[in-house]
Amino acid sequence: MRWSRSFIPTLREDPAGAEAASHRLLLRGGFVRQLMAGSYALLPLGQRVASKIEGIVREEMLRIGGQEFSLPSLHPAELWQRTGRLEIPEIFRLRDRRGAELCLAMTHEEVFTWLARELRSWRSLPQLWFQFQNKYRDEERPKSGLLRVREFLMKDSYSFDLDAAGLDRQFESHLTAYRRIFERCGLEALAVQASSGAMGGSESVEFMVPTGAGEDWIASCAACGYTANIEKAASLLPPLADPPGPPRPEPFPTPGIRSIAALAEFPGGVPAERQIKTLVYVLDGRPALLLLRGDHELVEAKLTDGAGCAELRPATEAEIRALLGAGPGSLGAVGVSQCPVYADAALRGRRNLTTGANRDGEHLRGVDLERDIAVGQWLDLRRVGEGEACPACEAPLRLIKAVEVGHIFKLGTRYSEALGASLPGESGAPQPLQMGSYGIGIGRALAAVAEAHHDADGILWPVNVAPHEAVVSVLNTRDVGVSETGERLYEALLAAGVDAILDDRDERPGVKFRDAELVGIPWRLSVGPKGLATGQVELFRRRGGRRREVPVERAAGILAESVLEERR
C-alpha cells in the first residue's frame, strides 16, 4: 500500500463537535466520516482496523465451535410480532412496494431461531451459530462518534441446547472467548454482572471497558473482584439504630416543604436517612408506589427486573393526585392499599421514620415500616454509592465509568417457544430449545481501543488491530537513493509478512511524521539522506516514542521480528 495512492484524509484541526477522544481522533486520522446522526462511513483505514478486529473475533468464535452464517438485515415484521419485539421503540420499520410490513434487524434472535426449527434431533446439539451483520437501532440520542450509533456491525452468536447445563457450557465458553478477544484487541474489559432487561433471560454478563467517554457505571471491588453494572450492583450498608417512636404515626404541618432536603432542614424534620422517599411509577400501565430511604436513589433497571414489568415511567403529577390526593412533596405509603407498594430492602425493619401524609403541606412522623405500611414486595431498588461495602467481601466499592463492548445472555426458551423451535429430547417428548445470545459491537470495540490507547499526538493502535503494522517513511522522495531504499525496505517487510505501508508522498518529513503518529501506526522506519550516508535508518516505536538507528540491511529483519513478537 502506497500512501500517495491511498485515501487517508487526515485533518490538521480538531473537527467541531467531536468531544470524545476516539471520535475526534478517528475523524482526524481519516478513519471515519459521519453521514448523519449516528451513521458513520468507514474509510479504508477504519475498515482495515474493523477487519482485523473481525478477524480476531472470527478466530475465537471458530475456536469454540461456532459456524459462520450471514443473515438478512431486512426482516418481515410478522416474525418480530410473534416474539413481541415489534413494539420496541428503537426498531426501524418500513413497507415494501406492496405494502408489506418490514423491519430492520436490531439483533437476529428471531431469524436464527426460525432457522433452528430445522434442527431435528437432540443428537445434533449443541449448535453455535454466528455472523457479522449490521444492526439498526433508532436511538433517541446517538452520540460520541462510533460509541453510540444507529447502524453498526455486530458479531452476534446464538447457542442452541436442550438443557440448562448445555446452555451453561455455551455461556462459559463465550465468557472465555470474549476474554481472549478483548485481550487480543488490547482492551482491558471487565466482565460484569448485568441486568438482563425486560426482554432478557435469566443471566447476563457485560464486557465493559473503563473510559471517561463511557455511558455506563459499574461498581467494582478491588479486593475480591466483584464487579457489577450499577443497574445490578448491590452493597452492604451499616445498620441504623432508630430511636423508639410513638405508638402510631403522627401528622404534623410542613407548609411549603416539598423535598427530602427541605424536610431535613425543617424544624421538627429529620435527616434524610430517617425519611422515606415515596415515588409513583406506572408499571405496564398500572401505578405503583416505590419506597426508598430518603438519601437513596432509584435505579429503574432494578425496578424493571424486580417487578417483572416490560415498561415503566414516572407517573405524571395529575396521575399522582388522582391516586393519592396530594402532589409530589407530601407523598407517603401509610394506609395505601389502592396500588402495589414496593420497598427497597434498606428500609426493612426501620422504625420511627418521617414520610409524606398524602395531604399537601403535611407529613407523618413515627412511621414504622412493618407496622404502618402494607409493603407488597421488598426489592433491591437503590443505587450503590461509591465506597459502600462490597456484598461479597465488605471491602469498599469503587464506581467506574465504562463503555459496553460485549454482552452475553442466557435467553432460555423465550424465543424458541414463541417461534416453535423445539425438538424431541432423549425421552422423545418435544422440548423448546435453550438459547443463549452473545454480541460484540465491532465499531464500538474499535472506538474503545482508540479511547483506551491515544496520546496528544494521535492513536496508539496495538499491533493486532493497527490499520498498518509499520510505515516506511521516505523522507525525501526526490532523492533517488532514498526512494529506492525505501521501496526495498517496504518490499522486504511485505515479504516478511508485515502489514506495511510506504509513505512515498512528496511531502516534508514533518508532515509524514505527524500523519503517521496521528493515524497511530505502531512502528516506523524513516529513510533519509542523513542516515543513509552512514548506512542507517531510524526505527521508531509509536508507543513510548523510542527511536534508534539500525543498519539498512538489517532494518526489515529487526522490524519484522518486533512486529511478530507483538502479535497475539
Added chain:
RNA sequence: CGGGCCGUAGCGCAGCCUGGUAGCGCGCCUGAAUGGGGUUCAGGAGGUCGCGAGUUCAAAUCUCGCCGGCCCGACCA
C-alpha cells in the same frame, strides 16, 4: 422527550447585535526555492451564507416556519 448551542468554501471560524462589497486561517491547484518534525515566497481556483416564506428599495444579517447537527439530562432488549 426536556434543556442549551450551532448550520457562512473541503475543514476550523469571523461577519449577524446596528440590513447595502462575503472575509480569515488551514487545505487544494500552478510555479519557484527548501527537504530529518505540519517550510517559505508568488500566483490561482473554490461559497444556492441549511431550506422555505415574510418584512424591506435592499436580507448571511430582521421575523416566522421547516430541516439538519452537536452537547447536557432522561432513555437504551
